[in-house]
Amino acid sequence: MSNLYCQIRLSSNQIKGVLYKNLRSFITIECHRPTILNKKGVDILHNPWFNKGTSFSLTERDRLDLRGLLPPNVQTEQQQIERFKTDLEKIEMNYMDGPSDTVTLAKWRILNRLHDRNETMYYKILTKQIKEFAPIVYTPTVGLVCQKYSGLFRRPRGMYFSAADRGEMMAMVYNWPADQVDMIVVTDGSRIMGLGDLGVQGIGIAIGKLDLYVAAAGINPQRVLPIMIDVGTNNETLLTDPLYLGLQENRLEGDEYISIIDELMEALFNRWPHVIVQFEDFQHKWASMLLERYRNTYRMFNDDVQGTAGVAVAGLLGAVRAQEKMMIDFPKQNIVVAGAGSAGVGVLKAARRTMARILGNNKHAFQSARHQFWVVDVNGLITEDRESIDDDVKPFAKKVSDIRCWRLREGASLREVVQEVKPDVLLGLSAVGGLFSKEILEAFRGSTSTRPTIFALSNPTTNAECTPEEAFSIVGKNIIYASGSLFKDVDLGNGEIGYCNQGNNMYLFPGIGLGTLLSGSRIISDGMLQAAAECLAEYMSEDEVVKGIIFPPLSSIRDITKKVAVAVISEAIKEDLAEGYREMNSRDLKRLNKEEILLHVENNMWKPDYPTLIYKND
Structure with a gap:
């Protein structure tokens, strides 16, 4: 059992149920299975999903042909975190007297470089210190990043669909390597955080949102996808900027615009029928219209509106x-x-x-x-x-x-x-x-x-x-x-x-996404959104509310997200929208009480722990 660790938890009601029902559907299983790879050596070190850096054990270094490719000192995860903190402290010291934007942007660069080389460590740091780093990967720093994104761009993250790709999107979605995608955030860059039309540079907001889905909701980072739909820009500065990375033409309007969004949605749900799509930072004239157009057909919502x-x-x-x-x-x-x-x-x-x-x-x-x-x-x-x-x-x-x-x-x-x-x-x-x-x-x-x-x-x-x-x-x-x-x-x-x-x-969208995913709801209803809001409203104690504290600290975000997800799942069951997720079908989901739904949520949240890696030659 060294490479397969499982915990089996049964509630009293579930124990009664298994006496005469299918055992598997009532058991919540939490497993840390090894990850099977068909690559070795530098290919692993250059893959941020599997790279552990200096934390590879000597056994793994031998098994994966890594011996000699890393410094000999095997470090713990905590030692890696301390090294990262040291880098941040140097930034703060170097820019102590500089503009605050310069400091936060320098911190973003360090975090982004870590994200590029070691995703597990990136999300471990983000999850453990969400209060400190959420303002860097998300509001407010992400606005500054989007404004400067063309100059900051080093390597692609996510997918880019443009007006030049009309008729090709159904094929393009298969260029993404993941066969399973749970969560997509898509933007057209037309109204980024009140900063206006930033065109293709708006991809930064989709990346930041999905970072929070991983850190707060435990969505597996290998199952998220940021998407930019580039239909041009009306930003005169970007239209003449030689460094701008998007289409340098005016935005499409009317039926042409809608047809491109239609094509994208059809392509996404054709490959990933159960994906959830969050629309982000679309200008007002499109945000509400597209929400009404798709919300009863696809699993989608608009975070700015809802x-x-x-x-x-x-x-x-x-x-x-x-x-x-x-x-x-x-x-x-x-x-x-x-x-x-x-x-x-x-x-x-x-x-x-x-x-x-x-x-x-x-x-x-x-x-x-x-x-x-x-x-x-x-x-x-x-x-x-x-x-x-x-x-x-x-x-x-x-x-x-x-x-x-x-x-x-x-x-x-x-x-x-x-x-x-x-x-x-x-x-x-x-x-x-x-x-x-x-x-x-x-x-x-x-x-x-x-x-x-x-x-x-x-x-x-x-x-x-x-x-x-x-x-x-x-x-x-x-x-x-x-x-x-x-x-x-x-x-x-x-x-x-x-x-x-x-x-x-941030207090709601991770829980809405997670709850929708685990409920298997066909749509995201007004009732599910209402349940999420009421759950958040009830989170604070009476003493805190009387003091004037009506929202919790960001450090509690993972706990908040779990409770919001439970509220969303419960409402989906109540409205007969829940169809279940993986081995938990709708019939079994409906038998769970709130305590058991919470356990179900907790055991389906990805945790940023290094997996055991096994090489297997196909």
């Missing part, structure tokens, strides 16, 4: 808890939303569904919920008097009869709306840094809530609608504050702390 919405709803429910009120009070909250793009619309729809569910989930409840939202875009308050309103926003446009008593009108400014409505929540998804000016925050001081809530959720930090220092100093120390990217907590004096919550999609 993930952001879920995190925001979880935060809004947490803010109600912080007021020491019951969830039944959520539909009474007045919410001003700054931003009517794909993220803003997603939050509006999700929050409205949550309110309606609390009110009874009937037609009257759904209509009643719309009255609690005040949507402001670049042209001011959106009402039914506006000449042209996006179809997704139209249900939230204020009726003229509803706003007369508020002394408001079509196009009223954000400050005027805040001043008149005195909302409980000021929610920013505008991608406009500093939008919540001193005047607007001063107006928000008039909020009738006992715990006024400010969500400045636009990424990266430069796009945040206001900083926590501005919010606490102007509105008051009793507020609830959350941002999309990480800010430091604020010292309020006298030993008091103004907590800066990070309302990041």
Whole structure:
């Protein structure tokens, strides 16, 4: 058993079941099997999936023809981690007085080089120190990486499909070496983190997201695939940049654009029928339309629309808890939303569904919920008097009869709306840094809530609608504050702390993906997304919420992801969408209680441990 270690765990209910049912379907087996390779020597050292660097044992070095190709000292994994930390410390010392962007970009380069040569160690470090390194591989550093990606590019990661590949995508997907892919993140680079159109350089966001799927959700890194769909760019700088790596032509529009996305989706699901595809950073005019086009046909979701919405709803429910009120009070909250793009619309729809569910989930409840939202875009308050309103926003446009008593009108400014409505929540998804000016925050001081809530959720930090220092100093120390990217907590004096919550999609999308994968659900339903949001809202203790802490620390992300995945699986079973995963078929999955579902989740999460490698000549 030296190369095959198995743990068999049985619950009491499962033990009863195996007395008269198929034993295998009730047993959760956790195995560390050896990995069989048909390569030796330098081919292994140059393969990041199998390379262990200086950690290869002497036995493995002999077995795999590695003796003499590595320094003689066999190091432990912890020694390798310490060497890596030393490299990072040198970077910090060398750039101590330099710009912060220079330091973070240098750290990203070191992490990227490790990723290129030793994936297991890369993910071990990322998993163990997720709080420290998530801001480097993801928000906010990934935005800087995408902006400079053409210059940073050294070796390909993921796949690139372009407008020049029309008619070839069905064949192209077979160029990817993995026969099994569980998770794909795809972007067209048109709206990267509020930074705008970055074209093919947007592949960086897909890579960063999948790193978090591996670290937080335990998706096997050999089963993830970042994809860039390059349909051109309207970024004038990139169109004339000789170093730019993408198509230097204007973006396709209309039916031409849709036909390319259609072809890609058909090709992906033809080769990998059970894959989950996450759409990322598509501009608003395409994000919602493509979501509606594919969501009932393919296992897919849009993180900007649905993930952001879920995190925001979880935060809004947490803010109600912080007021020491019951969830039944959520539909009474007045919410001003700054931003009517794909993220803003997603939050509006999700929050409205949550309110309606609390009110009874009937037609009257759904209509009643719309009255609690005040949507402001670049042209001011959106009402039914506006000449042209996006179809997704139209249900939230204020009726003229509803706003007369508020002394408001079509196009009223954000400050005027805040001043008149005195909302409980000021929610920013505008991608406009500093939008919540001193005047607007001063107006928000008039909020009738006992715990006024400010969500400045636009990424990266430069796009945040206001900083926590501005919010606490102007509105008051009793507020609830959350941002999309990480800010430091604020010292309020006298030993008091103004907590800066990070309302990041990272809390939800890994669990949504993992739960969907393990449930085998045919689609990702609104109910599954709702269950994920409510699970996150309930994660914090009452004591933490009363202090103003409504989101957990990133260091807890793997535990959060497990619980979110359980909620998603449970809802998929409830909605009769679950079809099972691998040896766990839908019938057996439905027999598990929540404790057993959690065990099922834990035992299907990949762990970054070096496998035993065995050579076998085919």
